[in-house]
Amino acid sequence: MITICEVGVRDGLQNESTLLSTEQKVDMLSMLTDSGVTDLEAVSFVHPKHVPAMADAEEVLLSWDRPAGIEVAGLALNERGIQRALHSTITKLHVSMAVSNAFNQKNSNCSVEEGLANLLPNVQEAAEDISVTAILATSFGCPFSGKVNEMDVLSMTEKFLHAGASKIVLGDTTGMANPYQVKQLVRLFYSQFGENIPLGLHFHNTRGLALANVLAGYEAGVTHFDASLGGLGGCPYAPLAVGNVCTEDLVHMFHEIDVTTGINLDKLLTSARTVESWFPKSLPGMVMKAGKRSELARS
Numbered sequence: 001m002i003t004i005c006e007v008g009v010r011d012g013l014q015n016e017s018t019l020l021s022t023e024q025k026v027d028m029l030s031m032l033t034d035s036g037v038t039d040l041e042a043v044s045f046v047h048p049k050h051v052p053a054m055a056d057a058e059e060v061l062l063s064w065d066r067p068a069g070i071e072v073a074g075l076a077l078n079e080r081g082i083q084r085a086l087h088s089t090i091t092k093l094h095v096s097m098a099v100s101n102a103f104n105q106k107n108s109n110c111s112v113e114e115g116l117a118n119l120l121p122n123v124q125e126a127a128e129d130i131s132v133t134a135i136l137a138t139s140f141g142c143p144f145s146g147k148v149n150e151m152d153v154l155s156m157t158e159k160f161l162h163a164g165a166s167k168i169v170l171g172d173t174t175g176m177a178n179p180y181q182v183k184q185l186v187r188l189f190y191s192q193f194g195e196n197i198p199l200g201l202h203f204h205n206t207r208g209l210a211l212a213n214v215l216a217g218y219e220a221g222v223t224h225f226d227a228s229l230g231g232l233g234g235c236p237y238a239p240l241a242v243g244n245v246c247t248e249d250l251v252h253m254f255h256e257i258d259v260t261t262g263i264n265l266d267k268l269l270t271s272a273r274t275v276e277s278w279f280p281k282s283l284p285g286m287v288m289k290a291g292k293r294s295e296l297a298r299s
Contacts, residue, residue: 001260002223004247005200006032007041008275009060010075011244012232013053014044018279022056026064031271032229033067036263037247041094041226044075045084061089073133079122086126093126095119095165096135098173099152100142112156120163127164134160135169135202139185141176150185154192167198169226172213175206175242179216186220200224203245204233205284210245211253218259225250230272231284246285248272256293265292 009028013020020028029042042064048055057074066072066089073092076082085093097119098104101112108115123132139153157168170185182201189199201217201224203210214225231246248268251261269288276283 001262002218002225002254003039004037004250004261004263005039005041005073005224005226006037006229006247007202007226007244008032008229008232008247010041010044010054011226011234012228012230014051015234016053016232016279019053020278022059022063024278025056025060028229028271028275029060029064029066031267031274033070035267035271036261037268038069038262039071039073041073041075042090043088044077045081045088046075046077058084058088075135078118082122082126086129090130092131092133094133094135094169095123096137096171097156097160098137098142099148099156100138100145102145103138103142103173106144112152116156116159120159123160123163123165127166131167132165133167133169133200134165135171136160137171137173139170140172140181141174143174143176150188153185154188157189157193161193161197167200167224169200169202169224171202172204172210175204175210177203177213178209179212182213182216183220186217186222190221195221198224200226202226204242205231205245206242211249214245214250215253218254229268229285230275230288231286232275243284246287248285249287252287252292 043057043060044054045057071091073094074085074090075094076085104112104115136156142148201222203213227247227250228244229247231243233244251263251265254261272285272288
């Protein structure tokens with residue numbers, strides 16, 4: 001069985017010019033959990049000037065009647081964001097840092113070393129009270145400098161684990177990964193840290209390889225993947241970043257190869273079509289347009 005962390009309500013919405021209401025976000029969360037999704041990244045605690053779509057983070061969490069057994073995470077990038085997160089109703093904290101020096105310099109005006117010096121002490125303090133997942137952005141490549149050294153990914157992983165992070169997610173921030181590269185980095189990760197350290201993968205479909213990269217990660221032993229309803233997504237700090245791997249397309253793929261997800265695909269497709277109606281455009285998801293393969297095979 002695989003686990004999907006649904007990031008559509010956070011990563012999916014943060015780069016959209018259409019700003020959804022708090023009520024729509026709550027409806028989206030409810031539709032997703034009704035579909036069987038049990039793990040969600042719902043908000044980010046960032047300054048609304050930088051990411052207006054996340055301005056109502058606390059309001060979304062307070063307005064949502066979260067069902068029992070549902071894990072909900074919030075993303076924070078600095079001390080202020082972490083403090084806001086710890087005073088909210090999240091059950092898990094997500095923090096993020098880019099492995100690439102060039103990416104950090106462009107977007108945070110600091111080096112990796114400087115960024116970690118500021119972030120890690122806050123992670124260590126937060127980990128005393130809540131489970132922390134560290135998301136390593138640009139793990140598979142940087143839009144500014146190109147290749148990212150695998151040893152740098154492993155080095156940053158070690159630092160976050162030492163600070164108390166209980167899970168690592170390798171992020172393909174602008175869709176630069178390929179399946180061979182994914183398998184190689186996953187194998188290096190497990191060789192270095194063992195298979196008892198929870199590992200997740202986060203892919204964007206910028207170059208059409210997101211599902212292929214998910215399958216490569218699964219074949220290398222990973223069972224946790226981030227995904228976004230309808231294929232929504234993008235990063236306001238990364239050029240050419242398009243949507244995340246689409247949740248319903250990912251679920252369809254795994255169901256077709258008899259891998260359990262615990263998610264009702266029909267309900268998920270209905271949710272995706274509903275959310276698509278809130279935007280003045282078609283969303284990238286494919287299965288909601290083409291239909292399930294199993295249905296076509298029976299017709």
